[in-house]
Every structure is written in structure tokens, then in C-alpha cells.
Amino acid sequence: MYSQGLIGAKTETTEDEAFLAAFQARIDAEEKIEPNDPMPEGYRRTLIRQIGQHAHSEIVGMLPEGNWITRAPSLRRKAALLAKVQDEGGHGLYLYSAAETLGVSREEMTEELLSGKAKYSSIFNYPTLTWADIGAIGWLVDGAAIMNQIPLCRCSYGPYARAMIRVCKEESFHQRQGYEIMMTLARGTPEQKEMAQDALNRWWWPSLMMFGPHDADSQHGDQSMKWKIKRFTNDELRQKFVDATVPQGEFIGLTFPDPDLKWNEEKGGYDFGAIDWDEFWRVVKGHGPMNRERIAARQKAWDDGAWVREAALAHAEKRKARRAAAKMAAE
Amino acid sequence: MAAAAAVSGEALTAFLLRLADDHLIIGHRLSEWCGHAPMLEEDLAMPNMALDLIGQARTLYQYAGEVEGKGRDEDQIAYVRRERDYVNCLMAERENGDFAHTMLRQLHFAAFMQPLWQGMLSSRDERLAGIAAKAEKEVAYHIRHAGEWVVRLGDGTEESTRRMKAAVEALAPYVDELFESDAVTKAMAEAGIAPDPATLRPAFDAIVGPIFAEAGLAWVETQHGQTGGRQGRHGEALGFLLAELQHMQRTYPGMIW
Numbered sequence: 001m002y003s004q005g006l007i008g009a010k011t012e013t014t015e016d017e018a019f020l021a022a023f024q025a026r027i028d029a030e031e032k033i034e035p036n037d038p039m040p041e042g043y044r045r046t047l048i049r050q051i052g053q054h055a056h057s058e059i060v061g062m063l064p065e066g067n068w069i070t071r072a073p074s075l076r077r078k079a080a081l082l083a084k085v086q087d088e089g090g091h092g093l094y095l096y097s098a099a100e101t102l103g104v105s106r107e108e109m110t111e112e113l114l115s116g117k118a119k120y121s122s123i124f125n126y127p128t129l130t131w132a133d134i135g136a137i138g139w140l141v142d143g144a145a146i147m148n149q150i151p152l153c154r155c156s157y158g159p160y161a162r163a164m165i166r167v168c169k170e171e172s173f174h175q176r177q178g179y180e181i182m183m184t185l186a187r188g189t190p191e192q193k194e195m196a197q198d199a200l201n202r203w204w205w206p207s208l209m210m211f212g213p214h215d216a217d218s219q220h221g222d223q224s225m226k227w228k229i230k231r232f233t234n235d236e237l238r239q240k241f242v243d244a245t246v247p248q249g250e251f252i253g254l255t256f257p258d259p260d261l262k263w264n265e266e267k268g269g270y271d272f273g274a275i276d277w278d279e280f281w282r283v284v285k286g287h288g289p290m291n292r293e294r295i296a297a298r299q300k301a302w303d304d305g306a307w308v309r310e311a312a313l314a315h316a317e318k319r320k321a322r323r324a325a326a327k328m329a330a331e
Numbered sequence: 332m333a334a335a336a337a338v339s340g341e342a343l344t345a346f347l348l349r350l351a352d353d354h355l356i357i358g359h360r361l362s363e364w365c366g367h368a369p370m371l372e373e374d375l376a377m378p379n380m381a382l383d384l385i386g387q388a389r390t391l392y393q394y395a396g397e398v399e400g401k402g403r404d405e406d407q408i409a410y411v412r413r414e415r416d417y418v419n420c421l422m423a424e425r426e427n428g429d430f431a432h433t434m435l436r437q438l439h440f441a442a443f444m445q446p447l448w449q450g451m452l453s454s455r456d457e458r459l460a461g462i463a464a465k466a467e468k469e470v471a472y473h474i475r476h477a478g479e480w481v482v483r484l485g486d487g488t489e490e491s492t493r494r495m496k497a498a499v500e501a502l503a504p505y506v507d508e509l510f511e512s513d514a515v516t517k518a519m520a521e522a523g524i525a526p527d528p529a530t531l532r533p534a535f536d537a538i539v540g541p542i543f544a545e546a547g548l549a550w551v552e553t554q555h556g557q558t559g560g561r562q563g564r565h566g567e568a569l570g571f572l573l574a575e576l577q578h579m580q581r582t583y584p585g586m587i588w
Contacts, residue, residue, distance in 0.1 A: 062366035062374065069362050070572075073579035073588035074406045075355075075389050078362075079382055085365050086378040093371050106371075131579060131588070181588075189586055297367065305369025307494070308430050311487025318486060 013042030027228050032158035035101035043227055047157050048102050049118075050229065055095035056113045057121035058088045060294050064128040065137060073131055080177060081134060087170045094166070098159040114299050116286065123206050125288030132185055132192075132199035138178015140200075140207040140245065146171050147241045148211070151231035179248060186252040193253075200249065201257045208272070209280045211238040217277075243269045337455070337522035344399045345418070345515045346525065348408070349561060351391035352419035355409055356569070357440055358384030359576060360427055369430050376476055380437065383469040390462050410580035414570050415563040422505040424560070424569045431484050431494040435502055438477035438539065443509040445470045446534035450526030459524060478542045485546025492547070499543075499551050507556035510535070515561075 013020070023040055026033065033039055062085050069085065072078035096106045112118035123141050128134065149171060152164040185196035212218060212234040224230040232240075242261075249256055260273035282288065361381040368374040392405035422440055427433045448470055451463035484491040512529035520527035543550060559565065579588070 066366035069365055070575045071578045075409055079385050082362055082378045082382050089374040301367045307490045308369035311484050311491030315483040315487045
């Protein structure tokens, strides 16, 4: 799951005009750019940043959902949640691999995540308080991610586009699964319905923030669009998400926490209220309810696992040395 | 249920519950790692094994519920019993500890289960034979995965060797219980439903022995094996595991999720 308008990437680039024009011509011809192709530094940097953020979001995203694996209410839900969180880890793995094709290592990216230099989707800085949050995350957060990621299947960078095709299939399954959790709750007992409504109340606005700042305030949109890393603007994607999601919520009898939300016949979409951008930036800058805990959990896993990773390397070296010695002895 | 004539439903239910509890509890323990593993690959591998184990538990609980005939479904059996009613082996409930403990616990359990599942492939109970056919493939992967880690860690760095040896010491008291035999296991063996665990020790040793040898680990003989799991006498940690596991079913009884 992921998605957030890219934050803080530097798209400026220093190549000469002929190089940039030739590159742009390939992009305009819808050719895929592959790892060994010439590419502007700004393009490479933007992609490393974006794919890295995307991978980190998958990994950090395992934490809020993992929070409910041991408390899932039935064996069927427990197995489904385990499988889902495992899928997110898998997405992280192939996204890190896609980023590695651009000349950055997983270790470097992990260090940037832990130091706070690299961002991840801010939605994961909110806590999962009840079981309904697992439904809400699947329905809303994965739903928002899909809006962003379907166009990424046509991203100009080949390895990223190909990774997205598989990711999208799984996310779409997660979204349906999350919605089905919400539907079960909404049609359940009054306590269950209240739990579902409370989760929607808490996750709705952060989900809208996942698409990033308004187009007018977005610094990097234009160049990413020109390079066909992005295909739609933040506001376009947000509108698509609202239009797809509101009827789903109403269908199961839930109410969206936005008094200004109403269908606009003329534009053929919903109008919705103002997003609290102060909250968005506060959370992006590290002051959300769970920012510190999320990074601390990743840091702890990394530190506690250091001896395991070292042992695996040491053992591989020993095996190699033994094989070499055996070969020498045989000769 | 082909073998029902030869064995009482009560004994078969008791046997199925033991197996199911083993798989649920150790699967739950493994799932506690999800998102906190030493490397991303293990964040995929451990939930993968947990999924196998919980999947096996589900088919066993479902079958136990049918044999029992009291109308309990898998969740009512898995979630709504008291601590003393859980009959998993103590090995399954041991806390994760470090990665060395978790991998060794998994190896021990899988090396016990592999010959048990293999014996059940030809069970006179067709339903169990079917469950065994799937589980036997899964457990082979668990042995390979956990076994490779036991070797890497046992023969890795000074620290990993120390931790692996500590895990061997810590888990040694819980090995013998796996092979205990009693009226239930004997009834299963006599009816041709499942091998008696007491006969599986050589197969276990044949799996674990070469892995320990490659890892440079010495087997620790224990004079003071712990027992009681099959009678519902557990360690203190199980209550906390159950408190988490049962949280929703206890707080919101009888609801559909």
C-alpha cells in the first residue's frame, strides 16, 4: 500500500539540451526506460526517491496492520491479515529491487529511512485502535494506493512499471477484503457498526491526504508528469478516489465525516470539504501520533537483527573458504 | 470417517485438538515476528510458515468440531476455551526469544511433525490422510528453512554460536514431551489413524542430528524434561498469548466477523 504525492525530490538536472531532448523524445514515444539506458540525473534521482518512499511505505505499513495479527477476531481473518501483511513485505522487497536497478542499495535506503532522511506514507503514522481499522485501512488506504498505482503501471521507468502491475493486482484484492470487513461490521451488531463508523471517521481525512498537496502547491508535479513518472495530478487522483469510495460507504450505511460532501451534477463528481493541511505537514514532519513509534520499531528490528545478518554473511564466507580449500586439496 | 468404528469419537477429538492447538499456538508465536524480523526476507518467510500452521490448525479444528458433534465451529474451539483446556505441547508455546530460539523451536516442532504427518499419509482415517498429504509438503519446507538458519547461526559468528547454544539449552527440556505416549495416542496407533509419538524419536533424531552436526552444535541431554501440555498444564506465558488471541471473541461474544 502506499501512495503520497512525492515529497522533497529534486528534479533539476544538468545535462545538455540535446541529451534532454533525445531523452524526452523517447518518453514522448512511450518507450520504456531501462536500467542501463542513458537518463538525466534528475530522472534517476526522482525515481530513487519515489520508489524508495514507496518501498519504505510498504515496510512501515506492516506495523499498524501487524498490530492486529495476534488479536484478529477469527482464524479466517487472522490468516487473511497475515497473508496481507506478508504481501506488503513482498511489495517492499520488489520495490527495493526496482530501486536497486538505479544504483542505490537496500542498506542505503534502509539507513535513510531510519535516519529520517527518507519519507514514507504519512498515513502509517496513525494508530490502529480497533479491529475495524484493519477494514478501513484495506478499504481506504489500499483503495487510495490503487488510484495512484494503476497509472504507475504505465510509468516510463520499466522496472517500476512492471513491479506495479503485480502490486496492483494484490492491492486490489486487499481493497476488496478491507471493504468486506467493513461491510460485515456495518451489517453486524450496533457495537460492530459503531466500530466501523469510528474507523471511517478517523481514517477518511488522512486517506485524502495520501494524494499529497493540492496541484497549485505541489512543487514537483510538472517535471514528473513530463517524464511520465506520474500520469495524473494529485487533485485528479484524489477526486477519482472520492468519487469511487463515497458510494461504497453509503451502500453499507456509513456516514462520511464531511458535512460539505455532496454530489455535484455539473462536474459529475463529489464536492468535498477543506483538507487540514496543517495536520498533513505536522505528520509529514514527524509529529503525528505514531511517527516516533514506527521508526523506533523499524530501528529495533534492524538493530536486533544485526547479529543474524552478520552471522549469515560469516557463514557464507566460511562455506566459500571451505569449498576453496577442498578444491585445492583435490587438485 | 473410515476409522470411526475402531476408535471412540472422544479419543479422536482429543487427538485432533492436541494437533490443532500445537499448530495454532506455534503459528501464533511465529506471527508475532511479522514486521519485526532481522531482514525483509524473514518478514516474508515467517508469516509464510505461520500461515501454513494456522491453515493446518483450521482444518484440524473443523474436523474436531465435526467429530465432537456439539456444533462448535473452528473459532469456538480455537478461541473460547479456558487456559487449562488447551492441550498443545509446551514446545509450541515457548516464547520467541531471539531469532535463534525461534528457528530452533520451529526445527524441533517440524522434525517431530514430519514423521507424524508421514505416518498419517496412510491413515485409515481418510480425512486425516488428506490433511497430512498437504501438511507433509509444508513441513518439509519448514525443516529446510529453520534447519538452514540453525546451521548458519550455529556456524556463523561468535555471537550467533553463543546464542544458538543458549537456544539449544533453553529448549532441550521441552523435546521429550513431544514423544510422550498415553491412552489417546495408543488408541490412534491401534486404530491405524496415526503413529504413536513414542515411535517417532529415531526419525526426529535423523532429521535434527545432521543439522546439529553441520552447525557444530552438541545435543544437550536433559534429565529434567518438562511435561504437562497435553493435560493443560502450561507455562506462565501461555495465558498472555491466549489473552491476546481471545481478546475479540471474549470482548464481543457470539458476533460474526
